[in-house]
Every structure is written in C-alpha cells, then in structure tokens.
Amino acid sequence: MTLTFNDNLLPTLPIMEDLPVDRIIGITSTIPIEIVFAAGYIPIDLNNIFVCDPSSYKMVEDAESAGLPRNTCAWIKGIYSATRKYHIKKVLSVIQGDCSNNQALMEIFQSEGIETIPFAYPHSKTDKKFLQDQLERLADSLEVDYSKAEEMKGRLDAVRAKIHEIDRLTWVENTVTGEENHIWTVSTSDLMGDYTVFEERAVRFLKLVREREPVQHALRIGVVGIPPICEDLYAFLSSVGAHVVFNEIQRQFSMPYSTRTLVDQYSEYTYPYDIFSRLEDIQQGIKQRNIKGLIHYVQSFCHRHIHDRLIRKNVQLPILTLDCDRPGRLDGAMKTRIEAFIEMLR
Numbered sequence: 001m002t003l004t005f006n007d008n009l010l011p012t013l014p015i016m017e018d019l020p021v022d023r024i025i026g027i028t029s030t031i032p033i034e035i036v037f038a039a040g041y042i043p044i045d046l047n048n049i050f051v052c053d054p055s056s057y058k059m060v061e062d063a064e065s066a067g068l069p070r071n072t073c074a075w076i077k078g079i080y081s082a083t084r085k086y087h088i089k090k091v092l093s094v095i096q097g098d099c100s101n102n103q104a105l106m107e108i109f110q111s112e113g114i115e116t117i118p119f120a121y122p123h124s125k126t127d128k129k130f131l132q133d134q135l136e137r138l139a140d141s142l143e144v145d146y147s148k149a150e151e152m153k154g155r156l157d158a159v160r161a162k163i164h165e166i167d168r169l170t171w172v173e174n175t176v177t178g179e180e181n182h183i184w185t186v187s188t189s190d191l192m193g194d195y196t197v198f199e200e201r202a203v204r205f206l207k208l209v210r211e212r213e214p215v216q217h218a219l220r221i222g223v224v225g226i227p228p229i230c231e232d233l234y235a236f237l238s239s240v241g242a243h244v245v246f247n248e249i250q251r252q253f254s255m256p257y258s259t260r261t262l263v264d265q266y267s268e269y270t271y272p273y274d275i276f277s278r279l280e281d282i283q284q285g286i287k288q289r290n291i292k293g294l295i296h297y298v299q300s301f302c303h304r305h306i307h308d309r310l311i312r313k314n315v316q317l318p319i320l321t322l323d324c325d326r327p328g329r330l331d332g333a334m335k336t337r338i339e340a341f342i343e344m345l346r
C-alpha cells in the first residue's frame, strides 16, 4: 500500500485506490486494531477518510440525498459516503460504547450488501469479562488466533510510544503545535492502515522537532470532546495566541496508559465508557499541563452534547462550548466567540 505524508512529515491519508479493497476493514470509531492487523487486514478509519476529503462537505449532502436525515450528526453521513465512495466491503462498527446512530448506520450498510462486523464495549469499564469475550469474538470472526493479537499489541505499543513522545513535547517542551498534536493523535485510531510506515514517519517527525524553537504562546488551553469536524480550529486558536496542550479524546485514541493485555488497554481507554472516567482524565490533564481554559467541542445532533453540563459542573475552569455541524472553516460568529474567550482568559 502507499502511505503519503506532507512536507511537514505529518501523516496524511493512504491513497485508497492503491489498497487491496478485499483487505480493507472500514472502522467507524476506535476499536482493537491489534486484532485487525494480526488477521492481515488493513483498518481504515472512515472518519478520517471523510473529513480529509476535499469534497467532505458534499459527502454530507450526498448522504442526505441518499436518505440520511438532515438532523443526524455529519460524521455518520460522512462515514456513509466514504464507505460508498471507496467501495468498502467490510465495516467494523462499534454498537455499544459509541452511539445508536452508528448502530442504525450498520443496518443501512447491511441493507446495501456491505458486510458488517459488530463490536461492543461493555457498559462499565470494570466488566473485563464482557470485554474479553468481545475481543475473542472479534478475533474469531476475523479468523485469527487471539494470542497473535496480544503479540501485535506489543508491536503497536512501540509505535504508540512515539506518539506519546509527540504529546509530551507538546506540553512539556512546547515544540509541537496543538494542531500537529491533534493530527498525530487522531491518526492513531488506525495508524493510517500501515503501522510500520506510520512509525517511520513519527520518528522522522520527532527528529525534526528536536531542532525547533518552542511555541511562544503563553496561554495554554485544552480541547475536550470528540475531534472537531471544522478544519481550521487549531490554526485559528494559534493565530489568536492560544497553545493547545491537551486534546482529550484524540490522546485517548493513542492509548496513553501502560498496560499488559488488550483487556487492560481497552478498559483504560475512556471514550466508550461513562463521563466520570473522562472527567478524571480531564482533571488530571488540566493539573499536569497547567491549562487555563477549555474548549468543549460538541457535534451538532450528538448525544454527547448533554455531557456539557457535567463537564461544566466538575471542571473549575472557564469553558467555551463550541457546536459545529458540517466540515469546513469556522464561520464569523464562531471566530468572534473564540476570540472573546481567549481575550477573557488573558
């Protein structure tokens, strides 16, 4: 397969047309990719393929033309269009621990002849028996020995360690920008389908960063919530003098904990579980990284918007809740709100 990177050595998408379509497994959220890689498949995060597509806005409209409701989250519509556009034949979908929209989307795929593979996180992160059972079922359905997936974890831990170093450089040395941090960490959901090339590029990026001067912005902020769909949020934050030193969910995709087994790893991963373990992680991030304010990114029509109340209740910092619907650039009203928030933090 071909994996390309831009001049700054940030990861960019694989060229989909070059991939053997029979080996691709589209994923709709972060899942145990160790099992997918161990089985010889190429995991491709459909969210990334959609949001980086130059016609991402149109892909949302195409999904609406195909009958998906206007008042459904744009990520769901983008996943649908990306799957159709690249003739993906297998989709591995999280049916518990993400959202019911994904579950309904899976049924749409089934009705259109696309093979779907369900994966469910347990309701509680402490239910390790349920999680173990799901991991083994997934390995069975992809016809791979479970022990091979555990071996793959060791290999991917080494790759992810490079991304943890990129994250550390963002908030300790201040030599990695918030946007670079976002791109590297969000890309760990599928390691762009090729962990060897991904690792090589991460090593090259780390070398490049060592020669850099630190970011000069004094104001340190965090972005919590699902990864933003708008393309210029980080660039705009940087232009108004804010250094994003914490990308909550993207960091979670990189599995930032030291764990021995897949069950331990996917129990520590906070995203599929209740808000309370996320809150602990956010609180720790704020303290450790000396964060002065948060942007809580919420996706229009997403149930996770309800968490805003709990985040505000539990986090004693100024918070700007930013709601966005479709891919594209920030509009004038959003920019004004962000500018006013950053000014207030100063």
Ligand code: SF4
Residues within 6 Å of the ligand: 073, 074, 075, 076, 098, 099, 100, 101, 102, 226, 299, 301, 302, 303, 304
């Ligand atoms: S943003 Fe919300 S509604 Fe949309 S796919 Fe993610 S969890 Fe589901």
